Amino acid sequence: MxxxxxxxxxxxxxxxxxxxxxxxxxxxxxxxxxMTKEQIAQMDRRIIWGKTKTVLKWLWRVIVIIVMVYWIVMIFLWASSYLGVDLGF
Ligand SMILES: [Zn+2]
Structure with a gap:
């Protein structure tokens, strides 16, 4: 150059x-x-994909946390109702 x-x-x-x-x-x-328009578009796509990946990563973490909390709550409810039935007898 x-x-x-x-x-x-x-x-x-x-x-x-x-x-x-x-x-x-x-x-x-x-x-x-x-830079050609195609090169600019390609770079834009790369930037957008990078941002999308970051968003997806955070979304995935949120989903994992929600599912984990859901299961903990369900197990807790199941355990407490089980214990409640046990105590009733
Ligand atoms: Zn120079």
């Missing part, structure tokens, strides 16, 4: 010019470095 400021040729992996420190990914004047 060629630096638009100082014309230094940097390797493709670099996002900052090795000579002048120019942010190469911010360069929109060179059409070769500009």
């Amino acid at each position: 060629k630096c638009p400021r100082c014309k230094t040729v940097n390797d493709n992996m670099r996002t900052i010019c090795t000579k002048c420190g120019y942010y190469l990914y911010k360069n929109d004047s060179d059409p070769r470095t500009r």
